[in-house]
Amino acid sequence: MSNAATTRPNGLALFILPSALLFALFFFLPIGLMALMSVLTGNPVVMPKVAFTTRHYGRMIGDPYYLEVIWTTIRIGLVTTLVALAIGYPLAHWMARIKSRTGHALLLMAVLAPMLTGIVVRTFAWMTLLSDKGVVNQTLISLGLIAQPLKLMYTETGIVVGLVHIYVPFMVLTLTGVIGRIDERLEQAAENLGASPLRAFLEVTLPLSLPGILAGSLLVFALAISAYVTPILLGGFQIMTLPILIYQQISANFNVGFAAALGIVLLVISLLLVIAYNRALGLVSGQRELQ
Template sequence: MTNAARPSPIAWLIAPAGLLFVLFFVLPFAVMTAMSFYSGNPVTNPNAFLTTRHYERFIFDTAGIFHEALWSTLRIGLITTVISLLIGYPLAHWMARMQSRLGHALVLMAVIAPMLTGIVVRTFAWMTILQDKGVINTTLMQWGLIEKPLPLMYNEFGTIVALVHIYVPFMVLTLTGVIGRIDERLEQAARSLGAGRLRAFVEVTLPLSLPGILAGSLLVFALSISAYVTPSLMGGTDVLTLPMLIAQQVGTSFNPNFAGALGVILLLVSLAIVVAYNRILARLAGGQGMA
């Protein structure tokens, strides 16, 4: 056997990750996709037959809720991503350029600390702050500034506030690494050639940090559109997302086939958005593709 025919050491190192990806993503996704084209569970129900009715049910949406749920899911995901980016970018830039190691470590701890508590706990914390009898409304009413509670919860606003709080650390950590690797001298060179602070940032630092923006945005978007606990607890009657519908179909309507179809649809629509986003950013950066 020649050396060329042997797998390289890198391949062996990648193999466990590849195996995990196949076992815990490719295989379950394939099963879910297959289930979405059956009337029932073909393993336990011999009468289950192939059908496209679950997709037809979504496409024709005679119930009048599925398209709205998809749009609501994407809208919440997009808004959460944009706000996380707006909050996260300055923080990440500050962290990446920080000279003090102690200062960097302290800010890093502050960013990571919320991630040490579970999503359910953080969501319940937001509920105690934003609900009608919560900290904000009670304080404002006691001060006589408002008569009725402000609608801070049981709607999309409350859901997005909680999601942004939960996912900003993901954006910051992703961006910090990328911005930290940008050579500061490039920005200094631009300034020495007459560019102002803002122009140097917009024309040098920002384009070079686009890979970080892309990675952070995709991470936050993916997490936001698949969020279940936070929209369920914070959304009240106003918010219905596809993950909520999927959980409903599996857990209480006992229709895993339609849930599978909803999962496939969510993934396909999200992929389309991700590809479009990638192309737009690549065009802005003047490159080909970024991810």
């Protein structure tokens, strides 16, 4: 009887099956194909003689330009994440602790409002602000504060500004849920025991909100390093990132193998950083289960 019970298929498994199939079909299969293409000399579907090769990876390692592109991509991702966290955390804390329902609703609307517009439109809006003939430069020139336009576009700073604007809502919404679940009485208890509000925040609220910081940062980092539209429009092709390079290899060089190798490198770097970040935060917060 007990044997029969243990071998009976779990009803829940049937519910998981469609999503598991979907995941396998649209996640593991494409990544597997990408990994395969990155070590082949051509596309086996349309080319008769295809062999295994390491030349795509060799090209990447042999030319420091590609390593610079990888580092630029990671740097933009990290800076975007840190700025989004710095802006998003106070806002999320305010949203989580505000007593007024109307105030909470207004803050939520303010955070969500930018997400109602497409990324392309928002990036073009930044271009109208940051370009040489844009609002910022023209205002400063008309006030006599500058003689020549400031270089606000076609820089990493311009890209980070655009990306932060797009991804801050992801950080805020992730953090709000976590901070909202922290019992306020813990902070009150700390203050009753003599801690200042700042110390109570640093030693109670901040460590307890680390899972939210981790989740929000990973989300923003992953989105920032894979962004294409904003870096291309605000960077004006003068800041090369991995997604732009991958697109260039496919659309203009028709080199699918090298594009696949670049994609695999982007994936591996992301995974390594996620694991490292996870471990570091786990150690800091003492939450060993995160590892």
